[in-house]
Amino acid sequence: MQDFWRNSGFHLLERDAEGRLSVTDDFLRAYLLRPEIRPVEESGPGEIALHQALLEDPRQDVSAPLLESVEDADARDNYGILLAFLGRLKRAASLESCYLGIFSGGGAAVPPLFVDQLAQIIVRGILEGCEDALEPRAAELFFREQKASTDDGTVMLADLETVEMHVSGGAFGSLGRLIVESQAPLAAVNLDVLDTENAHVYWMRDQRHDLVISLNFGRAANQALCRVMEKWILHFLGVAVGIRPLRAIEDRAWAWHIGLDAESTAILNDLWRGEEVESGTFRRVLALFRLDFEDSAATRADLGGKPVYLALSMNENGVVRMKPQNLLLNLPLAPRT
Numbered sequence: 001m002q003d004f005w006r007n008s009g010f011h012l013l014e015r016d017a018e019g020r021l022s023v024t025d026d027f028l029r030a031y032l033l034r035p036e037i038r039p040v041e042e043s044g045p046g047e048i049a050l051h052q053a054l055l056e057d058p059r060q061d062v063s064a065p066l067l068e069s070v071e072d073a074d075a076r077d078n079y080g081i082l083l084a085f086l087g088r089l090k091r092a093a094s095l096e097s098c099y100l101g102i103f104s105g106g107g108a109a110v111p112p113l114f115v116d117q118l119a120q121i122i123v124r125g126i127l128e129g130c131e132d133a134l135e136p137r138a139a140e141l142f143f144r145e146q147k148a149s150t151d152d153g154t155v156m157l158a159d160l161e162t163v164e165m166h167v168s169g170g171a172f173g174s175l176g177r178l179i180v181e182s183q184a185p186l187a188a189v190n191l192d193v194l195d196t197e198n199a200h201v202y203w204m205r206d207q208r209h210d211l212v213i214s215l216n217f218g219r220a221a222n223q224a225l226c227r228v229m230e231k232w233i234l235h236f237l238g239v240a241v242g243i244r245p246l247r248a249i250e251d252r253a254w255a256w257h258i259g260l261d262a263e264s265t266a267i268l269n270d271l272w273r274g275e276e277v278e279s280g281t282f283r284r285v286l287a288l289f290r291l292d293f294e295d296s297a298a299t300r301a302d303l304g305g306k307p308v309y310l311a312l313s314m315n316e317n318g319v320v321r322m323k324p325q326n327l328l329l330n331l332p333l334a335p336r337t
Contacts, residue, residue, distance in 0.1 A: 001129055004136055004206040009117070010124040013095065019235075020094035021125050028058035028086055036078050044071030050079065059090055085114050095122055096236060103325050116143040119324055123228065126235045133202035134224035137194055137213055141225065141312075142232075144209065146320040148286055155216050155286045158191055159209040160319060166191075196220045215287050215312070217245050222287060229289075229310075229327060236328050240294040243310070249288060255306040258291075258330045260322050264311035284313045286320065300332045308332065 012027040031037065032054050039048050046069030054060065062083055070076040088110070092098035099118045102110050120143040127136055140146075145160040194202055194211040199220075202211060213221035226243040233241050249271075257272060259265025263284055270277050289310040296305030308331065314320045 002131070002133070002203045004203060005120065005124050007207060008120050008124050010121045013121070013125075015125075016094060020096050021122065022094060023089050023092070023098075025058050028089065029055055031082060031086060032058065034082075037075075037082055042072075043075070046070050047072065047075055058086070081111065085110055099325075100236070100328065103329055119143040122235075123232065123324075126231050127228070132224060132227075133199040134194065134196070134213070134221050135228050136206065137202055137211060138221050138225040139228045140209065141320065141322045142228075142324040146322075148314040148318045148320050150283070150286070150318075153216075154214060156193070156212050156214055157221075157286075157320060158212045162191070162209050194221070217247050217287075225287075226289060229291075229324075232324060233327055233331070237331070237333070239298050239331070239333065241291050242294065243289050243291045246288040246290050246309075249309050251307070251309070254309055255303050256332050257309040257311070258326050260310055260312045260324075260326060261320065262323070263313035263315050265326070267313060268309070268311055284315065285311055286314055287312045298334055300334055303332050 009027060009030050010021075012024055012030060013021045014024055016022050032051060037051070039051050043051075050062070050066055050070060053066075054062070062079075067076065067079060067083070070079055088098050088101065089095075092101060095118060099115075099122060102115060102118075123139045123142050124136075127139060130136060140159065141157070146157040147160045147163045149156040149158070191210050191212045192198070192201070194213050205211060213219075215222050215225070222245050226245065229243050230241055233239055254272065257268040259268050267277055267281060267285060289312075291308040291310055293299050293305065299305060310327075312320065312322065
């Protein structure tokens with residue numbers, strides 16, 4: 001069994017009887033050790049005292065006067081945001097219910113960074129015992145933005161942060177930054193492509209985010225993404241589905257669709273309404289999928305067991321920002337008693 005994403009926080013959690021992830025004190029303390037929260041040399045006694053008190057008892061409720069005792073305004077704001085999020089975690093029955101609760105409305109807004117971290121940890125638990133390294137690499141789309149390249153019809157996805165680091169020269173240390181600052185040409189970003197033949201290297205580089213995958217129809221990473229989405233839905237909703245890649249949607253009267261990102265949602269909505277989509281916009285669609293329920297009774301009766309079509313797209317800057325919550329919130333499920 002391969003271990004991966006060891007810095008995600010997954011290993012600080014426990015599982016309940018239903019396989020959900022339960023919050024522990026050590027998991028809460030990990031947020032207090034983030035650089036935005038951990039006291040620095042300039043921190044005042046009020047901030048240090050609050051931080052120490054929370055480390056000792058991360059489940060305590062912090063009173064308004066105690067929060068106001070933090071001297072620095074920025075640090076005080078950071079604590080306010082963090083404490084609101086930790087409150088969600090403490091009240092939730094599981095990490096999964098906390099994640100879903102973020103999208104149900106109510107309560108303070110949660111920073112996208114925390115939402116992505118929850119998605120990473122949950123999908124890490126879902127993939128426990130996974131043997132196909134392409135699945136965790138494909139699952140990185142759930143919580144890390146990707147940079148898409150579509151040269152010559154080949155759809156390649158690379159980690160956006162890694163690409164930007166290479167482009168800025170950061171990947172090459174001080175010398176690389178000097179080259180960029182002097183406006184001298186820098187070599188094109190050249191990252192390894194992960195496929196079936198070399199999939200094993202992922203286990204040694206899982207936290208470097210420097211492996212590219214091909215999302216073209218028929219490629220192994222495309223299939224791996226299907227498997228991860230199936231497991232994601234089954235884990236949260238207890239509904240078994242089968243997802244397979246498509247070259248095109250040939251169903252002229254499709255009944256339901258889900259955009260896996262904001263771009264895809266807008267494109268599919270326009271197509272479903274019969275509106276014309278500009279060719280330049282349509283070329284942003286990187287992958288199409290068909291989702292079928294194993295038990296048609298799990299779907300709304302008015303859909304008659306028809307499939308659900310999915311799309312993944314990039315924005316005008318070639319960036320892919322997947323929203324895995326759409327797979328959970330927008331499925332046409334039958335009412336549950």
